[in-house]
Amino acid sequence: MSLLKVEDLRVAFPGRGLRAKPVEVLHGVSLEVGAGETLGLVGESGSGKTTIGRAVLGLVRPSQGEIAFDGRDIARLRPRERRPLAKDIQVVFQDPYTSLNPSLTIGDILAEPLVVQGATARSARARVLKLLDQVGLPSDAAERLPREFSGGQRQRVASARAMAPAPKLIVCDEPVSALDLSTQEKVLDLFIDIQRSTGVAYLFISHDLSVVRHISHRVAVLYRGDLVETGPAAMVTSEPSHPYTQRLLLAAPVADPVLQRERREERRRLGAAA
Template sequence: MTAASTPLLQVRDVDVRYGKFQALKKVSLDIAPGECMGLVGESGSGKSTLGKAILGLADVADGTITFDGTDITHVGGRARRALAKSIQVVFQDPYGSLDPAMTVGQILAEPLRVAGVSSSEAKSTIVEMLGRVRLPADSVDRYPSEFSGGQRQRIAIARALVRRPRLIICDEPVSALDLTTQAAIIDLFIDLQRETGVAYLFVSHDLGVVRRICHRVAVMYKGEILEEGPGAVITTTPEHPYSQRLLKASPVADPDAQALRREEWLKVRAA
């Protein structure tokens, strides 16, 4: 974990309800400046709901969310829009999150235009961010449909970076990509964090993915955090039975090891 006297983000005893269904139950976690915090669990565990609560897209019924010392739990309107400078998001689907009718240049310029950035400054920022995500400068005149899935996700990451945020919510950002492209995008996230100091909340269902990038990891099940600790520990020798089941479900490159892991996973699931 990155050393810091005060967390950048503090989530304390947060509840989120959709009617009678309680999606989050007394969830608490901290993210330090420049840290990557992994949030792992199966589909429906509440991972994405926590990200939405931080972004103001899910109503918090109880508890508090504090960013840089300021309570943002129920912030809305102009104050919430102002937070976009500091908190951004990268979604799972790199194509669905990009407007197909806009060029890459227009997509990246939009958040800068809303922020009142001059056209000349916006142009230089866009070129800089395209370089950071390893895309050529002439990408500005092309449309999302002209890029591969991995390149589209690079565009989405560049869009998240143009406001120079301090925290990015990464909601399953590589799960729609093939394994080779996943590895390249994860490496990009690591490089960008090293270069910019941005913090991540990295949401995933795969312990193998978060092992490569996250400093700390929290495991979520049915809206509750079951286990939290250093990434190297939680992703290799977790204590909670559910975390152990997730680990056995995580794929490995070696076919023999994968077959053994699947056999163990089936035994645990059947128990």
């Protein structure tokens, strides 16, 4: 059985103006994430991929469809009913700095969700030190503030915070797009290591096919609110069948300037033919 199953998900936002009709941004999307699996959800800005993540997190209310987590429909739970799910569903946002309270030490940031769930101060402290070690940060990081860390280190802290309650699923919303390429690779490898050691599943949202290729087992491609292609990561990111996915692949930068120029020309040709 799938850990997360999204069926015919539709989301509409109010239009501008008093008489404007609602604008539907997701048009019946269906996808699944298995336990311990990474599903890469890829598409350009405005495709609706972040809206899917927000719907799974309960931050957006669907206008139609179901979101089943561990066999239970969670699409329309009230805030009080949804609160216990925080232990099992966590999130890592794009900007690691704005998602961390700048006035709290890293130790307090990591301990907070544990204390809320009833952990003692001693057990929370022990868990925090273990988490810091798991994400490759020294134990004295617990006494420091977020501003004392680099972007890559702050994303490690954000990952540790998401892992604190030992969730079953983490929604990763563009978690490496604000980082330089070398730091991106290190953080992606960290996500992979965490998954191997804990069995957590990821819904990994990105606009970059090369990023989702690195981390995903399967890839789903979203275009203007519709799912246009899905399949094993190796196949979708190397031999895509849909023209839009082909354009995404050609948009990914490569080190060879000649090949890069050829890819740009091919992308223009595909765009003109679409």
